[in-house]
Amino acid sequence: MKTVGRLILSAIFLALTGVMAAAARTAPDAVFAFYPAFSRKVLAAVSSVTAVVPFCIWEVVVLLAVLWLVYTLVRVFRHHGRGILSWLSGIVLTLCVFLFAFVGVWGLNHFGPDVSQQLGLSVREYSAAELTEATRYYAQQATRLASGVRRDEKQVGQFSDFSTLAKQAGKGYETLGQEYALFTGSTDRVKKLASWKLFSHFGITGIFICVTGEACVNPDTYVAWLPFTMCHEIAHRQAVAAEDGANFCAYLACMENPDAEFQYSGALAAYIYCSNALMKADRAAATEIWNSVDPGIRADAQAANEHYAQYEGKVQDAATKVNDAYLKAFSEETGVQSYGEVADLLIAWYQQKAPRT
Template sequence: MKTISRVIFSAILLVLTGLLLAIGAAAPAPMFDYYQEFSQKALSVLSGLTGVVPFAVWEVLALLLILWAIYTLIECLRRGRVLRWLSGVLVTVCTLVLLFVALWGLNHFGPTVGERMGLETRPYSVDEVYEAALWYAEQANTLATQMPTDSQNVTQFSDFSTLAKSAGKGYTVLSRQYDCFTEAGATVKKLTAWPLYSYSGITGIFIPFTGESNVNPDTYAASLPFTMCHELAHRQGYAAEDDANFCAYLACMASDNVEFRYSGAYSAFVYCYNALHSADRELAAQVWETASEQVRADCAAANTHYAKYEGKVQEVAQEANDAYLKAFDQEDGVQSYGAVADYLIALYLAQKTA
């Protein structure tokens, strides 16, 4: 294909992508039942193919693609065909973007997990946030007593592989309680190039092209089971980060594995505490005092763990992720991760009045 033909083909792909996004943004909620069914079936086939090996297939494919790009660049430079190489890169990128949107990306415009479960959120008073934070602190305190600790009172967890085998159990339970969940049809895989992800601030990533839910093994231990369930939530079709976080909490608490239940309660406490801290530091301090020494030790250890990776690389990665989320109608960008507190407070209030 000649250079000009590649440019024209890329333009066509971009137009098709734009049309899909426009349809997704304007489509009524019922349409997403059909899209999600298509998306889940396609992802099931892909994850079935890639699931036969324990490693993340997409990492291998990405490496091969990079090596091929370098090789072809060298060849094109030698022959004076740089524009030809650039047009090839353009076609590849446009093709991947179209496939991403068609396979999974439109889930960003679908009904939220709250809408599917009939759980409404609204602006909350400081007192309501305070009560919810207390409730999740108590939940974490209770479950912490069932977990082993080290000499520093930091909670100890099983290794990555052991946890990964149990990650989908909560979704199996949820699928029997709610129509908006299905059994986890794929396992969680370990990211091999974890230092790169750690310095980028990435704890997990879902890849629609291969149907793989991937988690950084360097994620702080108390958050690891929760993160696994978060990435499996993306596999369920919940693209928004606050939705995936709430699904992760529900899946953790539905699990018969106490490691997952504690991770879910610990994460919920952290999100609600942070929300309260932003609104009223004095009340947040009161909630902090109710947290057990073990829970507080986990919070401190997590801060220490992630602090060593802070830097320019993480800032750039955060900005890129922020731009991606906003492009898919998540106006809060990276702040949407913490927006799960709204769901958690709504759940607390619903159970309080039940």
């Protein structure tokens, strides 16, 4: 009876999850009139509790869950398989409850309004000339800010330690929140992933866990990208689910941060994203701009490539495919390519709202 009861509950939670997803797709105006604000408030409440400890609570929970699964499975086989159905039904119920919580608290944001809509930006298809102009703007911005970062004899950037950056990461969002409702969520500190070696081999620089409200970052992320990555994960806690949107919000937050390291990291990321897009549209223009940037930018880009090269392989390829499938399942049709689509948002921002200096 216990097994049947668990399966019935699993079906109920799964059905409720499906109803929520269907409502978000068929009646988006009604759902997203309240859901993003609801999501931010719930995440802020949960984060205020989990932020009490400096480590990632979800990592501890996962470790304990794995140990418990192994322990209980061993017990099942010691009893010659008796209770295996009950064991499996418990796992199914747990997964269904987690999926329900994920979608109910945060996941529906994948189906919500784009960041461009919420910030009043008009995004369209852009010409190579427009992309070139925007790339040049962000290259000049990064060049101007590069001098604010300490550098070694090879011109590679030297940044503050993880803890210092983590405490500073939310400052930009606090400023943005005074102007945009989108950024009124939690700015609790970013946490360091304890299992960073595993994440490095998977090619993952950060992860947001909505059920604990924790924005977690891989400390092995190349230093010049670390501030930007922290802001990216905090963007997810602002109920921004789309990856291109989170990247764009991270840029805005970095530029509003009073710390020079964050400003440079954000400008560097914006330039790199636009430059990568321009390389496909006009390689000569991209190369010309690349040759004009501050030597520190080229040094950081080269150091980053060398740093990440050590982790390239089949494990990272497999992880990329899993992430691609997840993003496509939640209406990001281009999958992992959505990480690079931030270039369109950056062009729109440059044309419509970026300050001219």
